[in-house]
Structure formats: C-alpha cells, structure tokens
Amino acid sequence: MITAGIDMGSRSVKVVLLEELNVDGAPALKYGVKKVHIMMPGDLDQDVAANKAYDEVLAAAGLTRDDVKVVFATGAGRKQVAFAAEGITEMTAGAKGAVFMFPQARTVVDVGAEEGRGMKTDGEGRAIDFAGNEKCAAGAGSFAEAMSRALQMTLKEFGDASLKSDKSIPMNAQCTVFAESEVVSLIHSATPKNDIAKAVLDAVASRVCAMVRRVGIEGEVVLIGGMVHNAGFVQSLKGAMGVDTISLPDMPEYISALGCALIAAERQHR
Amino acid sequence: MSSQAVLVIDGELYGFNSMRTGNNSPDSATNALQGVMDKCGMKLEDIHYVVGTGYGRVNVPFAHKAITEIACHARGANYMGGNGVRTILDMGGQDCKAIHCDEKGKVTNFLMNDKCAAGTGRGMEVISDLMQIPIAELGPRSFDVDVEPDAVSSVCVVFAKSEALGLLKAGYTKNKVIAAYCQAMAERVVSLLERINVEEGFFITGGIAKNPGVVKRIEKLLGIKAMETKIDSQIAGALGAALFGYTLMSKKAAAA
Amino acid sequence: MIANYGYKDGSGEYYISIDTDKCIGCTAERACLTACPKQMFEIITDDYDDEVAWIKKPNCRTLAYDCADCKPSGGYSSLPCIAACTPGAIKHSW
The missing domain is CATH 3.30.420.40 (ATPase, nucleotide binding domain)
Incomplete structure (x- = not known):
C-alpha cells in the first residue's frame, strides 16, 4: 500500500x-x-x-x-x-514523523522559515502538547534569514560564521524589522561578523527555547524543519536548552x- | 528622529522649534532649544525650568527633570485639544502609544508598543520602499482605488511585506496594495486602542497624523472623528513637558 | 491609572497591567518584587510622584518568553506575581 x-x-x-x-x-x-x-x-x-x-x-x-x-x-x-x-x-504530523525517525524522541522542536514551536510527544508519536511562536517573524528562521541578508551572507554561511564566535552579545531589538537596523549599526561599529551571526542565532534559539520549555524538555530532543541545516543555530539551541545533544534527521x-x-x-x- | 523644543511662558505656549535629531542627542536638544529662543528673541539664560521627555530625555543637558513621553503627550494634548481630550494616539517612527486621560490631562490608562514594528512609522516606511512611493503620497494614493480591498492579513511587517508582493503579483494595482496595507495598519492601531477604552475626544499625534490613508480608516473603524488642531501636533510631547515644567516651577516658587 | 506594560505582535497580545491606585500604599509589602522568578518588577517614582511597581524596560519587549516558565502549555492555576499581589493590582492579558 x-x-x-x-x-x-x-x-x-x-x-x-x-x-x-x-x-x-x-x-x-x-x-x-x-x-x-x-x-x-x-x-x-x-x-x-x-x-x-x-x-x-x-x-x-x-x-x-x-x-x-x-x-x-x-x-x-x-x-x-x-x-x-x-x-x-x-504538530500532529511533525511529532509522528520525528518519532518514526527517532523512536526515543519525546521533545520535538520544529523551526521553519515562518514558525518555531515545541511539541511533547508519546512513544507512538502522538503530540500531547505544543507551544509556539506563530505569525511573528522574530521567533522563526525568517529572523535569521533577514539578518544574514544584512551581512550579505547565505543562511548557511551565517550559521558557519556563528560557530567561529564565542562571544555573547545580547540583541536589544525583538522585532525583525528593528533588528535589521541594530545589525547595521553593529556592522558600523566594526563588530566582527561572526559575533553578530552568533548574537542573531542565540536570539532566535532563546525565543524558540522559551516556547519549548512551556511543554517541558524531556527524553531525546529532535529538531526538525529547515533550520536543521544551520549548524550555528543547532549549537545555539543546545546552549539555550541546556542539552548536550539534539538529534537531527537527514531530511528535516x-x-x-x-x-x-x-x-x-x-x-x-x- | 526629530527634536522639538517648546517655550511656555506663564503656562501659555509662546513658541516652538522642530529639527532633525543628529547622532548626538545632547547637541540636538541644545540646538533645538537655542532655535526656539532665537525665534522668540530671547536667550537660554532667560529660561527658568527645563523638562526633558522622549527617548533621549535623560540626555537633555541642563534639564531639571525628565518626564515620560506618555505623561507629556497627555498633558500637551489636553492643552492643544482642550479638556475634552480623552483618547490619544501617538504613532511615531519606532513605537505606538495609546493613552486615555482625564479632563486635567492626567493619564488614566496607557500602553506603549515599541517591541513590534507593526503599527509604527517604520512599518509605513517598509511599504513605501517596497512600492517605491514616497511616504507622503501613500495616504492620498490609498483612496485612489476602484473598490476598497480587504486588509493585508499578516500583522508582522515581514510577513505583510511578502503578502503585499503576492497581491501585486495577483494583479492588484500599487494603490490597491497600499489601501490594503493602510487598512491593516488602521486595524492594528484600533486593536491597541481598544485595550485602553476609546472615548470621544480623540487626538492623534506623531507622524501618523499626517497620513490620511491611515487616519481616515481608523476614524471609520472607531466611528469617531479625530479632533482638529491649529498647532502642529508633532510638538504635543515637548509642549506637555514645558507645561509640567511650569507647574513644577510654580510649586517650587510657592514653597519658597 | 492602569499602566499596561508589554506589547502586541503577530503572535498575540502580551500585557501585564498594573492598577496604580491599588499599587500605591501597597499592603503586600511589595511582594511582587520577590515573587517573580525573573525579577521583572521594580518600584519607581512615576510622573505623578507616586511610588509604584512597573515592569523593567527590557522585559516589556520579551514578556511572552519571560513569563513562559510560569505558564506551562498544559495549564496552570495561578501565577506567582498575581498571587503575591494581594491588593489585586496585577493582571495578565494572556
């Protein structure tokens, strides 16, 4: 069938x-x-x-x-x-697919271009609970995408650049539109691009993480959605969630x- | 964005000056103040009391006190529109404020939104850039449509921008896209106003007051007309600050 | 005065409102200051010279995230800040 x-x-x-x-x-x-x-x-x-x-x-x-x-x-x-x-x-579809790929997964984080959310699932891949940032670009991949454009990098390059930084610069702007100006002024003040990239990805990760915490972080954590391809984001998310490993499917x-x-x-x- | 200096003598508006804020806000404040004194043929030394307000309020040199823009806007609107003013909308470049005040211009309920670009002048700049049409033309153009379109459905400026592009591709004229965007802006602002109890005596300040495309739509949604004023509503905050200054100075004089 | 601190964005409306008439002359010994796990409350002298609580400026732009730990998606019966404020000055919009 x-x-x-x-x-x-x-x-x-x-x-x-x-x-x-x-x-x-x-x-x-x-x-x-x-x-x-x-x-x-x-x-x-x-x-x-x-x-x-x-x-x-x-x-x-x-x-x-x-x-x-x-x-x-x-x-x-x-x-x-x-x-x-x-x-x-x-939510139903994401949890089911994630548990199929990783049977031990109980926390599923889904970060795509337009939304970031966390789901709690049972062993059958049934979503028990979820919380997310929808309809606001700041809580999703769009935020990182807009900032990578300001730095004239692809999203992938942006993620790789972030991995080369060990600084934690807080971003004040919470809105994608306002953050573009903040990134431009960071560039003007000669802040290294690697540090800016990390600041941006840390910011998205911390917003996504706050939502995941509302459902509770337990069991194996799986990240799905387009942001899996962004190594810098994955690193930032690990830091924000305080976990050593996040399982990444090969076709997120x-x-x-x-x-x-x-x-x-x-x-x-x- | 800009700095305003207002001179109040014995509790009455005497003169004002508005100029673009440079990179250095203390200098901008001094220059704006010097400007108004020059216009009125007076010297800085003639001033008894200075109150700073707005984002840069703590950077105003020789200010005796800093007061928030919320309280100052209410006080200024009360002077300009009279004691019937109850609901004040201030939409600036970076934020949006909704204020409810009593007959004395004292704030009774307020909210401010400087987190999200939707419903701010910045949101308007985005559509202006996208359409390649100057901000000042957006309002008039938004009424030049065959039928009034539905509002752009996304609140988020980033998503609204994609939606606007989609509408253009779907065959909407630029004017119709602008109308849909202005309607969304109006709906957004009204949803903020609803939190603070809208009442008759509606006063609009800030850059948005100059965009009829949004103002007329807000009036229609609320079923309330905005009050007219002869004085440039841009100075509401600075005027309120000067009036606070007059009260504070009078109190000080009475105590002495 | 009702002071609304927070914001509304595409994802929702997040305001903590403080009724300053109930906040002035606090009878709960400013319990909000310690009740909030993120310590978002602070006592200020407002424009009308009243000593009242407000939400610290940076938190006003991140409330949805700051309050997330107190608002598990599975539901909750009370919030520490609201429970601590016996005069009933604090309200959440979401």
Missing part, C-alpha cells in the same frame, strides 16, 4: 510517498520513503503548486495517482490541497510530510 503526505508550507511544498512493505516475520510495518521538494513558484496558486509537486514525485517514483491509496495534507496551506482526503495539523524539511503519510497509512488499518 502506498500513501502520500503533502506538507504545504508558506514557501515550498514537500511531498513524501510511503510504501508499506510486508516483510515476513517483521514485528512491525516497514516503510519505504520517496520524497520531493519544490519551492513554491511565485506565480503559482497553492493548489497548482501542490498538483505540480505531487505529479513530480509520482513521476520520479514511476507511479500514477491511481497507485496511491490515500493522500493527507498538512502545513499552513493544507486546506488548499483539494485532492487530499484529510488535513492534519503541523520532509518530517511533517512523512508524519502525514504515516498517519494516512495507519488510518487505513483501523
């Missing part, structure tokens, strides 16, 4: 196809995963983009729409995916789409 999970984010569509493999004697279901990720072309409506991404992943897997038993959607734009049988929240952007496809598969067995 094949199911599909579509994560309709604000800027990109992520699709995961999940094949349930019936292996003899296996204690639990096994799955094979195929994924595709397209940036949302600016001139496309969300439903058109969803169809395009879905067709691409099917073509890559050598499948047709008829081969897929059921499609579930998640993400901020999940209601725009007209061909999905059901929409599930990002797809975890919610994966969780979505897993839930779709499970529902077929009910």
